[in-house]
Ligand SMILES: Nc1ncnc2c1ncn2[C@@H]1O[C@H](COP(=O)(O)OP(=O)(O)O)[C@@H](O)[C@H]1O
């Protein structure tokens with residue numbers, strides 16, 4: 001009984017992590033740098049969604065609109081802060097992205113205050129299956145996460161944009177030689193990465209019931225764990241890594257120690273990396 | 286010559302303060318196949334990169350079909366009808382053979398792209414058998430064919446090839462040269478670099494000897510093969 005419920009919670013949390021991890025790893029694959037301000041895409045997504053919902057939009061529409069808006073923010077951040085530094089090596093980019101993260105966090109504080117705000121979820125009756133109560137929220141989260149991952153899969157495998165993104169991620173120089181404008185691919189990648197991050201943030205707000213200016217920043221650690229577990233730069237690895245980390249966190253919290261769910265995420269990560277240093281789906285290159 | 290598709294005039298180029306090319310003059314005429322050869326480190330690859338815009342010439346001009354394209358970015362060169370196959374890492378190893386070809390046709394309409402892919406598969410049947418296979422698993426020869434096909438998809442007017450025999454099993458090298466030579470039917474002009482000049486020269490029309498970043502000599506392929514001094518110095522005796 002408890003096991004099945006824990007499994008549902010674990011899969012839902014895993015879905016949240018997986019979606020976020022896919023967004024982060026997509027941008028990494030194309031740009032080769034870890035965007036430490038990625039967590040702020042999550043936070044912004046949750047706050048934009050909250051704002052739009054408070055303004056009277058239905059939650060689903062508010063979520064979609066928020067995701068698109070954060071996608072645009074992602075392109076702006078890239079153009080304003082990251083692109084000018086692309087040729088200067090990794091360190092300036094990493095430091096700048098940490099700076100962007102703090103600036104965004106504080107902007108949100110100025111507008112929304114520092115205290116957590118309740119996320120306006122309508123009351124939903126749990127679904128009863130054979131004496132088991134499964135919260136609808138968890139199923140919705142899992143559903144949205146699966147649809148998002150399917151959409152990413154279709155984008156990467158079946159659209160020209162997705163193939164260009166993979167080509168640039170594989171070999172940026174050869175992509176230029178083949179006539180691919182890396183400028184446009186970069187813009188599209190940042191848009192998609194930030195948009196997916198925003199969706200992850202909205203799902204996170206649903207699991208946590210509240211939103212707070214540092215929610216994304218704190219969650220970033222778990223997202224990193226999923227990205228590394230799956231093999232950095234691999235979207236499919238990030239999906240699997242996210243689900244495994246979510247399951248490990250919920251199972252550990254239920255059966256071992258309730259206050260240490262983050263620790264289980266990292267125990268899982270360390271175990272996998274000992275066996276496969278490049279992660280589950282990491283290539284050899 | 287007014288019928289030059291590609292022309293370099295007095296091109297200087299290098300890497301930062303290190304100058305590699307010194308006043309290189311060269312031309313490729315409509316439909317012509319040209320070989321550039323010379324010792325290792327002579328600047329052959331640098332020359333191709335300067336023509337394609339991967340290295341910015343510090344002096345001189347590059348013209349493509351009469352249009353000055355000096356220092357344009359590679360994306361622009363592709364749009365104007367130039368194609369380039371690098372010596373190494375010239376396929377997307379994590380993508381399938383078919384996807385590699387699709388990337389080559391990224392700028393074409395879907396129907397045109399699909400038609401061009403079918404034409405390439407007809408030209409290189411081995412690629413057709415391996416459509417769904419990851420390009421990273423291809424043999425050296427198959428990779429070169431895929432790289433060639435990828436570059437040919439947009440129907441370039443000039444094809445730049447950097448050592449197409451590199452990493453290819455010796456018995457396949459002749460096949461690659463034959464394939465390139467067979468491209469004459471399509472009308473594409475070719476500028477090819479080869480270490481293995483003795484084997485490559487019989488397949489081309491003209492050659493340039495590049496040494497120390499400058500053109501030492503140019504002549505028809507037949508005359509270069511007959512030239513005792515060239516033979517001794519650059520063709521291994
Ligand atoms: N990216 C680079 N940066 C600095 N020097 C380079 C670079 N690429 C090539 N060189 C140098 O330029 C010279 C010519 O190289 P290259 O054009 O590759 O010669 P080739 O193709 O004729 O063997 C060599 O001395 C090489 O070391």
Ligand SMILES: [Mg+2]
Pocket residue numbers: 329330331372
């Ligand atoms: Mg070379």
